[in-house]
Amino acid sequence: xxxxxxxxxxxxxxxxxxxxxxxxxxxxxxxxxxxxxxxxxxxxxxxxxxxxxxxxxxxxxxxxxxxxxxxxxxxxxxxxxxxxxxxxxxxxxxxxxxxxxxxxxxxxxxxxxxxxxxxxxxxxxxxxxxxxxxxxxxxxxxxxxxxxxxxxxxxxxxxxxxxxxxxxxxxxxxxxxxxxxxxxxxxxxxxxxxxxxxxxxxxxxxxxxxxxxxxxxxxxxxxxxxxxxxxxxxxxxxxxxxxxxxxxxxxxxxxxxxxxxxxxxxxxxxxxxxxxxxxxxxxxxxxxxxxxxxxxxxxxxxxxxxxxxxxxxxxxxxxxxxxxxxxxxxxxxxxxxxxxxxxxxxxxxxxxxxxxxxxxxxxxxxxxxxxxxxxxxxxxxxxxxxxxxxxxxxxxxxxxxxxxxxxxxxxxxxxxxxxxxxx
Numbered sequence: 001x002x003x004x005x006x007x008x009x010x011x012x013x014x015x016x017x018x019x020x021x022x023x024x025x026x027x028x029x030x031x032x033x034x035x036x037x038x039x040x041x042x043x044x045x046x047x048x049x050x051x052x053x054x055x056x057x058x059x060x061x062x063x064x065x066x067x068x069x070x071x072x073x074x075x076x077x078x079x080x081x082x083x084x085x086x087x088x089x090x091x092x093x094x095x096x097x098x099x100x101x102x103x104x105x106x107x108x109x110x111x112x113x114x115x116x117x118x119x120x121x122x123x124x125x126x127x128x129x130x131x132x133x134x135x136x137x138x139x140x141x142x143x144x145x146x147x148x149x150x151x152x153x154x155x156x157x158x159x160x161x162x163x164x165x166x167x168x169x170x171x172x173x174x175x176x177x178x179x180x181x182x183x184x185x186x187x188x189x190x191x192x193x194x195x196x197x198x199x200x201x202x203x204x205x206x207x208x209x210x211x212x213x214x215x216x217x218x219x220x221x222x223x224x225x226x227x228x229x230x231x232x233x234x235x236x237x238x239x240x241x242x243x244x245x246x247x248x249x250x251x252x253x254x255x256x257x258x259x260x261x262x263x264x265x266x267x268x269x270x271x272x273x274x275x276x277x278x279x280x281x282x283x284x285x286x287x288x289x290x291x292x293x294x295x296x297x298x299x300x301x302x303x304x305x306x307x308x309x310x311x312x313x314x315x316x317x318x319x320x321x322x323x324x325x326x327x328x329x330x331x332x333x334x335x336x337x338x339x340x341x342x343x344x345x346x347x348x349x350x351x352x353x354x355x356x357x358x359x360x361x362x363x364x365x366x367x368x369x370x371x372x373x374x375x376x377x378x379x380x381x382x383x384x385x386x387x388x389x390x391x392x393x394x395x396x397x398x399x400x401x402x403x404x405x406x407x408x409x410x411x412x413x414x415x416x417x418x419x420x421x422x423x
Contacts, residue, residue: 010343014353015360017337022364024330025053025152026160026373031323033316034305045305047323049313050152051293053330055286057148058141060331061279061338064272129267134277140259141282145289147252150245153307157242159374164361165204166246168387171197171394173254174354181258182265184349189393189400196390201247203383257345257354264346271342275335352394361387 028047035042129136155163172194178184186194260274290310298309305312317323344353361384368374392398 007344007347010340010347011356014337014340014344014357015363017333017340018357018360019363019367020333021330021337022155022160022164022360023367024326024333026155026163026368028053028323028326028330029156030373031320031326033320033323047316047320048156048307049316050149050156050307051286051290052310052313052317053152054145054148055283055290056327056331057144057334058279058283058286060334061275062283063331063335064276064279064339068270068272068276126266126268129263129269133267135281136263137274137277138281138285140256140263141278142285143252143256143259144278145282145286147249147256150249150252154242154245154249157238158246160364160368162204162207162239162243162374162380163246164364165380165384165387166201166243167250167253167357168197168201168204168361168391169247170250170253170257170357171354171391173250174257177254177258178261178349182262192400193390193394196393197387200383200385200387200390203386204380207377207380207383254354260342261345261349264342271346272339274342275338278338279335356391 031047032044033047034045036044151163151167154166158166175184175186175190175194179186263269263274264271290308293308294310297303298306298311303309307313317327341353341357344356365380365384369376389398393400
């Protein structure tokens with residue numbers, strides 16, 4: 001029961017932080033950065049910096065090292081406390097004299113407790129990921145760079161719920177890569193579930209193309225705050241391009257998930273440290289790419305104010321209060337999202353992680369409707385319903401429709417039976 005409760009907590013936190021990531025990123029994209037005064041006559045310009053958003057994601061991942069450092073200091077301080085300082089008292093003997101060896105006994109117990117995790121690590125068959133092997137984590141970090149940048153670019157062209165639903169294609173790529181490279185075995189009902197997820201994603205993408213948001217004519221007489229609450233003007237072509245960018249990005253994200261699962265299986269390392277190392281590698285690679293793109297594109301007259309203008313992007317984040325606050329919140333939420341996601345990967349699998357992640361679509365869709373970032377579309381609801389049903393079917397939360405597809409053994413393996421190690 002404790003194991004399933006801990007697993008449910010990991011899943012809930014992964015979904016919560018994931019919802020925050022998508023909504024906060026879309027909120028940034030809707031912030032006006034130039035020609036914001038009403039009646040200026042010039043076209044309003046919103047925040048379009050997908051590469052910079054990728055960099056701030058890695059800053060958030062690097063923040064996991066602060067948590068690691070705080071935990072290390074706490075453990076070191078707690079271990080160095082004497083038994084009396086920790087609340088232990090000497091026990092009186094039969095002659096009324098306090099036991100002179102009480103402190104020694106307490107110290108021995110503390111030493112044994114402190115050594116327990118080390119002893120547990122020694123029992124692990126997997127070697128500890130140290131030395132030059134740490135650079136292997138640069139591979140999933142590079143995949144994260146490509147996937148996140150493409151998704152941020154696609155998010156500029158579509159509303160948040162369509163962005164999140166299109167990400168449902170991730171489960172198909174993760175499943176294929178897991179079978180091909182990790183030698184996983186999926187049951188017939190799981191393959192049917194993956195096809196159903198792709199069908200739901202296709203309906204969502206079709207909804208974005210057929211019923212695209214077109215509010216440009218209504219913006220002229222609205223206040224800046226009202227304009228901010230509306231999704232940016234888009235066309236059917238832009239919606240299709242955005243969906244294709246987001247769907248294509250899932251190839252890189254699927255590769256990242258499979259590489260992370262392979263790393264966690266082959267070597268012993270805490271998920272929070274994996275996130276921290278990926279943050280370091282990803283940040284320096286992203287900054288290097290940003291500097292090159294700024295020199296050759298962003299610094300030119302044609303590239304000024306564009307997505308590769310590094311100086312303008314930094315100026316916008318530091319001078320716009322809404323962008324600055326949202327950037328900090330994104331850094332915090334992205335660190336938590338990656339940590340909880342990796343914990344789910346280690347507990348179950350990368351494929352289950354990707355299917356569970358599609359459930360946050362519902363919350364993103366509801367919030368977007370409440371904020372009037374998009375309008376209600378029945379086709380989108382149908383696609384969402386199909387997506388959620390087959391996601392639940394894949395993870396064994398609902399029974400397969402036909403008896404021949406049932407496999408109780410596999411369904412039970414989808415949830416952890418052994419207690420989850422606390423990080």
